[in-house]
Structures are given as structure tokens and as C-alpha cells.
Amino acid sequence: MAALIVLILILLTPAFCVYALKASKKAELAKWKRKHAKSVVLHEERIKAYWDAEPARQAAREKADAEHKAYMKQRLDERNAEMKRKRDQS
Structure with a gap:
């Protein structure tokens, strides 16, 4: 009887480890998501905010270009x- 219990425990241990590993990974992922x-x-x-400010940047760029021109x-x-003055003088 004890051998049967030991055999069952030996057979179920890998399945439990896989289950525990998956649960651990899920918990770790959930923790990371909450943290980040x-x-x-x-x-x-x-x-x-960058893309909302793009029209203002474009307007400023056009204004600077116009001023430079x-x-x-x-x-x-x-x-x-x-x-012309030099030509007229000579």
C-alpha cells in the first residue's frame, strides 16, 4: 500500500511541478504588468502629447522659415x- 502511494506521488510530482511553474509564471507576469x-x-x-503638439511645431517651423526668407x-x-552704388560711383 505504501509503495502504491509512493508510486502515485512520483507520477504526480512532474505534473504538479509543471502546474506550479505555469502558475508562478502567470503570477510573475501579472506582477510585472501591475508594476509597469x-x-x-x-x-x-x-x-x-508629442503628436498633439505637432501642428504647433509645424507652424513655428513655417514661421521661422518665413522669417529666414x-x-x-x-x-x-x-x-x-x-x-549698384559702387557701380554708380565708378
């Missing part, structure tokens, strides 16, 4: 006027 849930949400919020046109006009 806040950081995942913060990451998603940062991504959303106006500045370069002004410098070109100044140089042209200077060259």
Missing part, C-alpha cells in the same frame, strides 16, 4: 543696393 502599468500609460501619454531677401537687397 503606470510607466506604460505615461509613455502613451507622452506619445500622444525675409531676412535673406533683405540682405540680398542691401547687397544689390551696395553693388
Whole structure:
């Protein structure tokens, strides 16, 4: 009778170990998800904020480009006027 109990225990031990290992992995995964849930949400919020701010960045980029273009046109006009003045003097 004792041999039968020992045999049953020997046969059931691997199955129990597999079950315990799977349960442990599930518990570990759930613990990791709880631990990192806040950081995942913060990451998603940062991504959303980045894309929500894209129109403002685009407008600022276009404004800077327009200002640069106006500045370069002004410098070109100044140089042209200077060259014209030098030509007229000589």
C-alpha cells in the first residue's frame, strides 16, 4: 500500500511541478504588468502629447522659415543696393 502511494506521488510530482511553474509564471507576469502599468500609460501619454503638439511645431517651423526668407531677401537687397552704388560711383 505504501509503495502504491509512493508510486502515485512520483507520477504526480512532474505534473504538479509543471502546474506550479505555469502558475508562478502567470503570477510573475501579472506582477510585472501591475508594476509597469503606470510607466506604460505615461509613455502613451507622452506619445500622444508629442503628436498633439505637432501642428504647433509645424507652424513655428513655417514661421521661422518665413522669417529666414525675409531676412535673406533683405540682405540680398542691401547687397544689390551696395553693388549698384559702387557701380554708380565708378
